[in-house]
Amino acid sequence: MNISSIDVYPVTLPMKQNFSTSRGQVGNKNAGAPHVYVRIRTDEGLCGWGEARPSPRWSYETLESVVSAIRNYFDEAIEGVSIFNLEKIHTLMDQQIASGLTRGQPIAKAAIDMAVMDLIGKATKQPLSQVWFSEQKDKIALSYLISVKTVEEAIEKAEEAKVAGYTGIDLKIGFDPKRDIEIVRNVKKVHPDAFLRVDANQGYSLKEAMQVSKKLEEIGVDVLEQPLAASDLLGHAELRKYTEIPIALDESVWTPADVARAIEFRACDAIVIKVTKMGGLSNAKNCGEIAKAAGFDLLGGGLTESSLGLYASSHLFHSLNITTPVDLNGPMFLQDDPSKIKANVENGQVKLPFGNGIGWEVDLEKLGSLHTAHNKPRTITTKVFREGY
Ligand SMILES: [Mg+2]
The missing domain is CATH 3.30.390.10 (Enolase-like, N-terminal domain)
Incomplete structure (x- = not known):
């Protein structure tokens, strides 16, 4: 075929x-x-x-x-x-x-x-899980994403996560070390039982990350994700020796060769698997299997994909036996998508489709109208340079 x-x-x-x-x-x-x-x-x-x-x-x-x-x-x-x-x-x-x-x-x-x-x-x-010789599961637990600037907003969001039944929080840090610590401390206080994953998205220097990590140990977070620049594997390795907090790599790891380098440098304790950054389901599965064989933990993530990407990633995460809540936050941020059955979060979990392949069904009419709306001619603004500039 x-x-x-x-x-x-x-x-x-x-x-x-x-x-x-x-x-x-x-x-x-x-x-x-x-x-x-x-x-x-x-x-x-x-x-x-x-x-x-x-x-x-x-x-x-x-x-x-x-x-x-x-x-x-x-x-x-x-x-x-x-x-x-x-x-x-x-x-x-x-x-x-x-x-x-x-x-x-x-x-x-x-x-x-x-x-x-x-x-x-x-x-x-066959459903994808069967293609991968694994069990088809009907639900996946998501983490609740918090990315805010103030302690007050963080408390409000953590309360929302707890009330909505989320068992995991993905907290964005890496903005300002002092404020980050206060935000983490308060989120932990509000929802102490949640799996707490703090993600700096490369925002710290090694010195800052060392200082922050000691505070995170006192507070008790479960994993510190990508504190340093993607290219800085040696820095991550040094940080890992300095702190008890497990270190996860996300932006540093795109390919099986990157996983091998992370192993060689002993740069982390966990790898974030993302279908999109890793060039698709098959390569993400390769990365996950190599990382698992090397003794790393796996975390599931995404780039706020809609229901299609969420379902596909979820099947893969189950087949890799990822058990912590995954960072597939499309449903938190997207108002609509061209799916017949949209990913819907209940009690912090999304019901997954049973069906051959990914099991996703397109709403062609919706896709057509979104596509047409996207392609409408837009007004192009031109920069005006004043004399003397
Ligand atoms: Mg990340």
């Missing part, structure tokens, strides 16, 4: 609230969120779906670069290839857009990989 065509649908999904990390604003309520849906058809009439969620403040890919990579580079290269030869599909994509220090355009490649994995499940009439 071979790939016969690829359709790309860039859309802007409406958001419920803004979203910032120490790297700046990654989601804007007024501008909406960039998502790219990909449909791959086969010569036997099956359709597979994939999603890319580029987040340029988090990594270099943009909505435009994802669309261009798929339409202008991958489409022609993988047309006619068997859906069961995913290895070849990745080789062809890597030939089209080569690696730099790490895999080139992983978020665009992830959408293709996800759609092909969906097709493999559909073509063999």
